[in-house]
Amino acid sequence: MPKKKLSEAVPGGGPGGSGATSYDVAELAGVSQSAVSRAFRTGASIAPKTREKIMRAAKQLGYQPNAFARGLITRRTNLVAVVISNLTNLYYPEVLAELTQRLSAQGHRVLLFSLASESEIDEMLGLIWPYRVDGAIIAARLKDDQIRQFNDRGIPIILYNRVGEGEPAASVCCDSASGERELVRNLLAAGHRRFGIIAGPQDSYVGEERLDSARRHLAAAGIEPFIYRGGFDYHSGDEGLRALMEASGGALDAVIATNDAMALGAMDCARGVYDLAIPQQLSIVGFDGVGPATWGGYQLTTIRQPVRRMAEAAVDMLIERIEQPGMIPEQRLFGGELLPGRSARLG
Amino acid sequence: MPKKKLSEAVPGGGPGGSGATSYDVAELAGVSQSAVSRAFRTGASIAPKTREKIMRAAKQLGYQPNAFARGLITRRTNLVAVVISNLTNLYYPEVLAELTQRLSAQGHRVLLFSLASESEIDEMLGLIWPYRVDGAIIAARLKDDQIRQFNDRGIPIILYNRVGEGEPAASVCCDSASGERELVRNLLAAGHRRFGIIAGPQDSYVGEERLDSARRHLAAAGIEPFIYRGGFDYHSGDEGLRALMEASGGALDAVIATNDAMALGAMDCARGVYDLAIPQQLSIVGFDGVGPATWGGYQLTTIRQPVRRMAEAAVDMLIERIEQPGMIPEQRLFGGELLPGRSARLG
DNA sequence: CTGTTAGCGCCTTCAC
């Protein structure tokens, strides 16, 4: 007879708990507490008959092992932090859905953090540490010392569409440079010469990459584009097009937006405000391949990120590093797919 | 000198942990472990000087209290489960962003679960229990016995845009019935007589509510609409309009879609495929007020859900119930706002 | 294969 105290009466248990502990189950099943523990652990040696007896008792009591007690001892919490800077970006919901489903399938729970602004990162880190997450997937711009904090604590992280600047960090990215090059090359081949670029905020890593790539490849053809800085949202596309039209005196052949939301805003503005036929009078391209880009009213010419493969890679890389600490940082770069659409004349 | 073992050397600590424990901090600060515990608990009585000494030592060691050990004892995990059935629905990212930010501000972390299909709910519940969440916010269709499992375990839940069928449950909803009534009344007043409805999947609670309300109010005017069943996505809107045009022989005055995504699909189809002028030849209305609905190319006539107030209400109600168990179930119903847009002629 | 014995790191009495 175990001496430990059993959970007090009440079938439902106290507030916040199911009430039943492994001792309760052990007593009901007529075995020791550690037998119960084994029954709920994969790969533990236990007689099938005993296990079954235990499981029956457990079900009767509504018993589920307490992850907090387990985590305290195993130092594995099965928790993965997922950090996304601005969820309302059209692109992230799809990523988040993929990540949670794949992590779930691998036995991990998602602890979600969303930031209203990148300045909240330090604050957020303080909220993560107490939960001893096994790892993290981060789609926000971490500073070197923030990456180092993860490294120092031995918590593997995967940067999503970002790379570490100085501190080494594993990452999964869509190849902005080659995607943008593809777009520019095609636009040039179709004879466009007067370009405008609607860029993203300067604190966006992919935004700057895309901008740089576009400028570089235009420069190689001797072209200097007009540039407008937006905020990655639909409205910025509208404002951007107006600004570019003004700056260029209305003489524009093509507009390159560094994400789809802005490209769509620019399309609506071009048609609605300037009464331009797209792509006959103006070509517009985006980047990402979000849902609305393929909608009938837009059929945007853009680069589609292979979201599923990227999410899969991020999760796989993370799990690897959780199970085998100390792996070297690896960067995986996925090529995007050119969706021809109907918003631009390509060569 | 405390006899308890201090964490073993390595500054970074072992895998998964920051290494430092309250004993390490206590030793460095020259106080007892329980003093450290007090320093990190709000409202514990401790001398300001002692506290400061401890905090300095803690920072030096990178110490953060272990939430797992704390949760084990206090039975408060500060974890809230958020369950969302299909994240890719345009409407949810905004909700999720609001929820996580507000929960964070209240000292709670979000454990996110997303479902590929409603049939996975039981499976998911089994993943939730071990984590002893303090509460849950659920935007998925729970069966009565699933709600009861939460009730039995004493875990408060808030249903989001759903209500319990038999089992009592607190909930936050947008008033589908009155929103749809408003739309129908306006459409009738403007002289529309031949209606089509693009409805959602039958397992959607709000979808059925909106459909029922629209039919009822049309019936009151002696009108029997054509009905098509879609899946709440953009593509369903396209298919829906085709089906309705066929069923009605092209004689349609207005189309009511039970969410925005389908309404937008129908708009593009009406313009692109049937070459109809909207709203002159055909009025189309939606429901939700998602971002793209306000875009220049659409300017959809719809009902906007007060997402921020609803999220705020959900979080507040949940926190109340966590701090004061046993509160009665309350249902809060928020009215939507009619966005006139330009996709329908209203009376 | 099963039971026993120590803790995991912290909070919570209780003396002082």
Place this chain on the structure above:
DNA sequence: GTGAAGGCGCTAACAG
């Protein structure tokens, strides 16, 4: 205001 025990529920060695 502070320190010394005891235990939250479980897993990880061990014996048997």
